Amino acid sequence: MNANNTDDKLEKTFTRRGFIKGTAASAAVLAIPVGSTDASVWQSFFQNNFHEMSPEELQDTIHNLAKKYREKYQADFTIKTNGPRPDTLFGYGLDLSRCIGCRRCVYACVRENNQSRDPQIHWISVLQLKKGEKGVSDLENANMYYAPDEVPEDGYFYMPVQCQQCENPPCVKVCPAKATWKEKDGIVVIDYNWCIGCRFCMAACPYGARHFNWGEPRIPKEELVTETHYLGNRPRYRGVVEKCTFCIQRVRDTPGRYPACVEVCPVGARKFGNLLDPKSEIRYCLEHKRVFRLKEELNTSPKFFYFFAT
Amino acid sequence: MIRPARQPLTVLLYLATALVVLRGTGTATEELPTFFVPPPPFSEGIFPCSECHADMEVNQKPRELTEHTEIAKSFKHSPQQRWCFDCHNPDNRDVLRLANGDLVTFEESYKLCGQCHGTIYRDWKAGVHGKRTGEWNGKKLYRLCVQCHNPHNPRFKAIAPMPPPDTPLLIHNQKHSGGSIRKNPLGKIE
Numbered sequence: 001m002n003a004n005n006t007d008d009k010l011e012k013t014f015t016r017r018g019f020i021k022g023t024a025a026s027a028a029v030l031a032i033p034v035g036s037t038d039a040s041v042w043q044s045f046f047q048n049n050f051h052e053m054s055p056e057e058l059q060d061t062i063h064n065l066a067k068k069y070r071e072k073y074q075a076d077f078t079i080k081t082n083g084p085r086p087d088t089l090f091g092y093g094l095d096l097s098r099c100i101g102c103r104r105c106v107y108a109c110v111r112e113n114n115q116s117r118d119p120q121i122h123w124i125s126v127l128q129l130k131k132g133e134k135g136v137s138d139l140e141n142a143n144m145y146y147a148p149d150e151v152p153e154d155g156y157f158y159m160p161v162q163c164q165q166c167e168n169p170p171c172v173k174v175c176p177a178k179a180t181w182k183e184k185d186g187i188v189v190i191d192y193n194w195c196i197g198c199r200f201c202m203a204a205c206p207y208g209a210r211h212f213n214w215g216e217p218r219i220p221k222e223e224l225v226t227e228t229h230y231l232g233n234r235p236r237y238r239g240v241v242e243k244c245t246f247c248i249q250r251v252r253d254t255p256g257r258y259p260a261c262v263e264v265c266p267v268g269a270r271k272f273g274n275l276l277d278p279k280s281e282i283r284y285c286l287e288h289k290r291v292f293r294l295k296e297e298l299n300t301s302p303k304f305f306y307f308f309a310t
Numbered sequence: 311m312i313r314p315a316r317q318p319l320t321v322l323l324y325l326a327t328a329l330v331v332l333r334g335t336g337t338a339t340e341e342l343p344t345f346f347v348p349p350p351p352f353s354e355g356i357f358p359c360s361e362c363h364a365d366m367e368v369n370q371k372p373r374e375l376t377e378h379t380e381i382a383k384s385f386k387h388s389p390q391q392r393w394c395f396d397c398h399n400p401d402n403r404d405v406l407r408l409a410n411g412d413l414v415t416f417e418e419s420y421k422l423c424g425q426c427h428g429t430i431y432r433d434w435k436a437g438v439h440g441k442r443t444g445e446w447n448g449k450k451l452y453r454l455c456v457q458c459h460n461p462h463n464p465r466f467k468a469i470a471p472m473p474p475p476d477t478p479l480l481i482h483n484q485k486h487s488g489g490s491i492r493k494n495p496l497g498k499i500e
Binding site (some may be wrong): 104105122139141142294 | 438497
């Protein structure tokens with residue numbers, strides 16, 4: 001797998017370079033910020049794709065971003081750019097025999113990741129499924145609007161769905177701007193300053209996990225989270241796509257914190273850790289529980305594993 | 311969190327004392343790592359139990375109680391109803407007693423539960439049953455079994471869900487994306 005990865009990476013680097021020179025540059029011409037005299041607008045227009053920047057360029061970019069956020073939100077943002085740590089491949093486990101469908105994860109995610117409240121964006125959707133024969137096979141008709149007084153409801157189980165962090169992500173392949181890619185630690189990320197909003201990735205994602213900012217994102221000032229990562233929870237813009245990043249701004253810290261959804265889950269159904277560490281709880285799940293992945297037949301190879309502990 | 315009546319105070323307590331280190335005594339055969347657990351979720355004023363029990367005569371006989379009546383009334387744990395001394399220690403009420411006679415503190419009540427729920431206990435130690443917070447590659451805070459399960463009536467309590475997503479907005483969005491409507495993220499575009 002390792003050797004494969006490296007080859008894959010090399011190949012991508014080559015094709016991407018060529019591609020960007022040719023296509024993305026001309027596509028971007030449409031959006032030239034005519035009439036603006038603000039240097040930083042131009043700077044961000046010519047800004048390289050995040051993972052091609054030199055350390056100096058990166059620092060500049062972050063500085064400018066923080067300045068713009070300050071103007072827009074009257075708040076001081078920290079924008080981290082720390083990369084993947086060595087020997088780490090993140091994986092996630094979700095115990096369907098515990099999940100009660102309370103949606104605490106949905107809202108903890110909204111909060112931690114500065115998702116727009118209105119228009120509403122939720123990176124996590126919780127599906128309610130009937131227990132029994134069909135079970136996990138009838139996903140397409142599952143209800144996500146259930147609203148009883150209390151959960152769980154008799155005869156149902158619940159399945160939260162979010163970005164599955166595919167090893168083989170179809171969304172990445174279709175992006176004409178190469179604004180989304182898979183990092184070495186397995187997290188699929190988006191550079192919101194490079195996304196051109198074409199939404200090909202949304203059509204390509206079999207899990208409905210990507211979300212588009214149809215309007216200007218709105219977040220109550222007192223609920224802004226200002227501790228951010230460039231590739232994660234920093235505020236987005238109208239016209240860009242966003243999705244779960246396993247809380248990249250938390251999990252890449254040293255030491256790494258658990259994602260917000262893991263910490264909030266009252267039943268402890270959510271498990272997270274390093275797939276390369278045999279002592280991690282995610283490895284324990286893989287080795288002791290019968291796990292399955294969504295739409296396995298598509299060969300997307302998610303690093304998001306579902307299981308029934310009992 | 312799970313016993314709603316106590317929620318706000320207990321949560322505050324967790325935060326304040328989150329990093330109290332409690333060392334498992336462990337037995338010779340069993341190698342337990344150090345678990346970080348929040349303090350036991352006692353109701354206010356009940357601990358130390360010895361404040362009342364120290365001077366009380368011990369009555370081992372199962373009977374109708376005049377104290378702790380809520381516990382006795384709602385007691386529901388396993389088909390053959392148990393008596394208090396399956397878990398509590400008659401001689402010193404401030405600690406719990408295992409079947410083999412070993413005493414454990416309330417900070418280690420998981421060892422008590424683990425006697426009868428072996429598989430779950432194993433999963434819990436691995437961080438898979440129950441929950442951990444903190445650092446995925448560093449310090450982790452566990453939850454005691456009794457933080458989620460009332461030991462006297464352990465069935466996990468139902469709770470109110472948070473609001474469902476906005477439907478009208480979804481439909482509005484999908485109009486923009488070419489009139490497609492999905493029932494949910496995994497649904498077919500119709």
